[in-house]
Every structure is written in structure tokens, then in C-alpha cells.
Amino acid sequence: MSAVLSSRPAAAAPRRSQSVWAASWRRLRADKVGMGAMVVVVLSLLLVIAAGLGLVAGNWQKETGVPNAPPTFMGPAPAESVGTIQQPKGPNVDLSDIDPLAPKYAEWTERAKQYKTDESPRAETLPFGGDRLGRDVLAKAIKGAEISIMVGLLAAVVATLIGTVLGALSGFYGGKVGDFLEWVYNVFTAMPNILLIFAFAVVFGRGVLPVVMILGLAGWTGIYRLVRAEFMKHSVREYVRSAEAIGASKSSRMFKHILPNVSHVALVQLSLHVVSFIKSEVILSYLGLGVSVDQVSWGTMLAEAQSELILGYWWQLAAVTGFMAVFVTAFALFTDALRDALDPKLRGLE
Numbered sequence: 001m002s003a004v005l006s007s008r009p010a011a012a013a014p015r016r017s018q019s020v021w022a023a024s025w026r027r028l029r030a031d032k033v034g035m036g037a038m039v040v041v042v043l044s045l046l047l048v049i050a051a052g053l054g055l056v057a058g059n060w061q062k063e064t065g066v067p068n069a070p071p072t073f074m075g076p077a078p079a080e081s082v083g084t085i086q087q088p089k090g091p092n093v094d095l096s097d098i099d100p101l102a103p104k105y106a107e108w109t110e111r112a113k114q115y116k117t118d119e120s121p122r123a124e125t126l127p128f129g130g131d132r133l134g135r136d137v138l139a140k141a142i143k144g145a146e147i148s149i150m151v152g153l154l155a156a157v158v159a160t161l162i163g164t165v166l167g168a169l170s171g172f173y174g175g176k177v178g179d180f181l182e183w184v185y186n187v188f189t190a191m192p193n194i195l196l197i198f199a200f201a202v203v204f205g206r207g208v209l210p211v212v213m214i215l216g217l218a219g220w221t222g223i224y225r226l227v228r229a230e231f232m233k234h235s236v237r238e239y240v241r242s243a244e245a246i247g248a249s250k251s252s253r254m255f256k257h258i259l260p261n262v263s264h265v266a267l268v269q270l271s272l273h274v275v276s277f278i279k280s281e282v283i284l285s286y287l288g289l290g291v292s293v294d295q296v297s298w299g300t301m302l303a304e305a306q307s308e309l310i311l312g313y314w315w316q317l318a319a320v321t322g323f324m325a326v327f328v329t330a331f332a333l334f335t336d337a338l339r340d341a342l343d344p345k346l347r348g349l350e
Contacts, residue, residue: 024264027341034337040330044149051146060139060296065123068313069130076124129315131304140296141319147297149327151211152278158216159277160270163223164259170224171231172254181224188221197280201289211290215277223269230262264342271335275328282324298324 028034050056070077128138170181188196196218204210234240235258243257278298284290285299298320305317 024341028337031337031340033333034341037330037333037337040326041334044145044327044330047142048146048149051142052150057139057142057146060135060143062136063122063134064136065126065130065134067130067132067134068308068311069122069124069126069134071129071315072125072127074125128319129313131316132308132313137316137319140301140316141298141323144296144298144301144320145323145327147208147291147295148278148281148299148324151208151215151281151291151297152274154212155215155219155277155281156270156273158212159219159273160223160266162216163220163269164227164266166220167224167227168231168254168259171228172235172250172258174232181228185221185224188218193218197284198289201284206290206292208291208295211281211284214284215280219273219277219280223266223273226265226269227262230265231258234258234261267342268335268339271331271338275331275335278324278328 028038047056051058066077068077122134126136126138128136128141130137131140166181166184170178191199197214200214200217201210204214231254235253240253240257243253248257281290281297282299282302285297286303288303290299291297301316301320305314305320308314309317
């Protein structure tokens with residue numbers, strides 16, 4: 001009998017089901033494109049943190065090169081095109097006839113020699129080129145990434161918090177609370193979003209924090225609509241009714257029972273709004289309504305590159321568009337992968 005019992009196969013241990021987050025992470029790891037995009041996003045965020053701590057691009061305001069220094073692979077610019085004034089050609093040409101202040105130039109030059117100036121040697125070329133003052137475009141692009149990405153992330157967090165809280169209150173309570181919040185939502189959506197952003201920009205002024213508040217206050221409506229619909233759907237389900245039957249409070253049902261089951265909506269909307277708000281900050285700074293004049297962002301660099309491009313200096317435009325394109329594309333691909341990984345419909349297919 002003992003031999004018979006020992007020959008029976010041991011009962012298989014019960015399989016433990018994965019949590020929602022573990023299953024989502026497993027699906028995300030299976031997406032090669034999403035994981036590659038996530039690596040690019042993480043490296044960009046680490047670069048932003050390093051720039052904020054002053055480890056990189058700390059001297060972006062220093063004039064390290066000659067004005068409009070070309071990229072290193074192009075070599076130095078011809079000497080006759082760097083800071084020289086072309087003298088008019090022809091017989092009997094008096095410079096004072098063209099410029100009435102010409103006789104004063106020699107006097108002003110002698111007077112300027114009395115003041116100390118920065119006579120440190122400047123590089124004739126820089127890795128990504130220089131701007132009109134000789135500042136390194138690569139350092140400016142990294143510092144600009146710090147401002148633009150930080151504004152996009154913080155504004156997306158503000159918009160997500162506002163939209164999630166208001167959507168939860170409206171969808172769960174309904175009645176007069178829902179009607180009032182719907183009225184507020186309709187007021188914000190009645191105006192074009194770009195005009196609403198410009199109106200807030202005039203009120204709050206320029207700077208990083210004002211831009212974060214502007215974009216956060218103007219961008220919560222889409223998140224509110226989705227979260228409200230999810231709370232209306234989940235508030236009548238059996239697990240919420242069971243929690244109500246055992247005496248769970250309304251706040252407990254909202255934030256402990258329903259919110260974890262709709263968190264994927266808020267997370268996906270958060271990641272989508274980051275890309276949208278980075279573009280909005282670039283537009284605001286390009287129009288002079290974004291960060292202050294003593295700061296640099298991708299938008300201010302595009303504004304500077306506009307005048308430089310007319311003169312044939314294209315490298316600042318290429319640098320900022322390259323940085324922005326890489327990060328925005330990687331973040332968009334990561335958002336798509338995250339949305340697929342968090343989709344609750346895929347849980348039943350596994």
C-alpha cells in the first residue's frame with residue numbers, strides 16, 4: 001500500500017494569480033518597442049535631473065565660442081565672415097558719407113580699452129555649433145530640455161489631479177454636485193483651448209510656475225470626462241454595493257474601491273498630456289508668453305533660431321528640433337505601450 005501511495009504524483013500546488021500591476025508589467029516587458037522607448041524616456045529624465053543639479057549644462061550662459069560658431073564637423077568659418085565689416089569698394093569713397101558716426105569709432109575704441117573685458121580664447125567650432133553670442137547650442141538644448149520636460153510633467157500632474165478628483169465627485173455623487181461640476185466643465189470647454197491658454201497667460205504672467213498652472217487649469221477637462229464616466233459605471237457594481245452594505249464610507253468607496261480599478265485611465269491620460277503640454281510650452285515660449293527672459297527652453301531656442309536661420313545659421317534649429325523629436329516620439333511610443341499594458345480588457349485574454 002505504501003508503494004502504491006508513493007507512486008502517485010504529488011498534487012500540483014495551486015497557481016497564484018498575478019496582481020494587476022504584475023500582469024501589466026509583464027505585458028509591457030513583452031513589447032520591445034515600448035521598452036526601448038521607456039529606456040529613452042528614462043535616460044532623458046536622468047539628463048534633466050542632472051541638468052537641474054548643475055552636473056551638466058551648468059555653464060550654458062557662458063560664451064565659449066565665437067558668435068555663430070559652426071558645428072565641429074563643418075570646421076571653422078572663413079575668417080572674412082566672422083565679425084568683420086565689409087568696406088565699400090570704389091574710388092573716392094568716404095566712410096563718413098555712408099555712416100555719420102564713423103569718425104567717432106576710433107574715439108570709442110580707445111575709450112573701450114579702459115574697461116576690462118573677457119579676453120579668454122573662444123573656440124572657433126562647438127560640437128553642435130553656437131548661437132549669436134557664442135553660447136554652446138548643445139548645453140542650451142540640454143538646459144532647455146530641463147525646463148520644457150519639467151513643465152510638461154508638472155502640468156500633466158496638476159491637470160490629472162484636478163480632472164480625477166472632480167470626475168470622481170461628479171460621477172459618484174451625481175445630483176446637484178454633478179450638475180454644478182458639469183456646468184464648470186461646459187464653461188471651460190465652450191472656449192477654444194488655445195484662447196483659454198492665452199487668457200490664463202495674460203493673468204498669470206511668465207515663468208515656470210505660471211506656465212504649469214496655465215496648462216494644468218486649461219487641460220483637465222478631457223481627464224474629467226473619462227474619469228466621470230468610469231465612476232458612474234463602477235459606482236453601481238456589485239463590489240461597491242457590497243462595500244456599502246458592510247458600512248464603508250463614501251470616501252472609502254470612492255478612493256479605496258473604485259479609484260484603483262479606474263487608475264489605468266488616469267495614468268494613460270497623464271502620459272498623453274505630458275507630450276501635449278510640452279508642445280504647448282514650446283508654443284507659449286516661442287510667442288513670448290512662456291518662461292522668463294533669463295531662462296531657456298525649447299520654445300525660446302526656436303524663437304532665436306528663426307532670426308539665425310535667415311542668415312544661414314541652421315544648427316540651433318536642428319539641435320532643438322532633434323532633441324524635441326526624439327523625446328516626444330519616445331514618450332508617445334511609451335504611452336501607447338503603457339495603454340496596452342494597462343488595458344483591463346487584455347486581462348481576460350491571458
